[in-house]
Amino acid sequence: MTDFFKDIGRGKIGEQIFVDDFLNFLKIEYKDVTGCQKYQVIDSDFITGVKTYEIKANYKDNDILIFEDYTNINEGLGKKSLGWVYKTRADLIIFVSVKTRTMIMLPFGNKFKQNYKNIRGKTKLIHNSISCGNGNKWQSAFRKVPFCLLDGYISVYKKL
DSSP, X not given: OEEHHHHHHHHHHHHHHHIIXXXXXXXXXXXXXXXXXXXXXXXXXXXXXXXXXXXXXXXXXXXXXXXXXXXXXXXXXXXXXXXXXXXXXXXXXXXXOTTTOOEEEEEOSHHHHHHHHHHHXXXXXXXXXXXXXXXXXXXXXXXXXXXGGGTTTOEEEOOO
């Protein structure tokens, strides 16, 4: 089983790397909205004057990105719920490697969202272990998407 609070803690590390190595480094003024329910509903962590960002601390320096299709796929545990790939309204998804601080940036516009339908057909849906937290249980499901299916959509950022 995975632990909700440990997962959140890992995510915070990626968020801090994004702030230190990208926003602060490029002197971009931002607001951290991770604790604001208004932005949690649309799954966004930071806002700037014109953009919203969602940070995913799950990049493993292996040319594969993880896309969560379902927050809960197991109806035996509760209502089926779509994952962040369908819920987020962030303009930019940033996948962060905690190990190397490398960031993979994906502009999350309509063009990519339409292409994700094709990506789904070329990748396997993987069921995660059952998670628990706050007295609830759920089972997420995700896809491992190789960079070759993201050609023209992603860029790599690493502060040297």
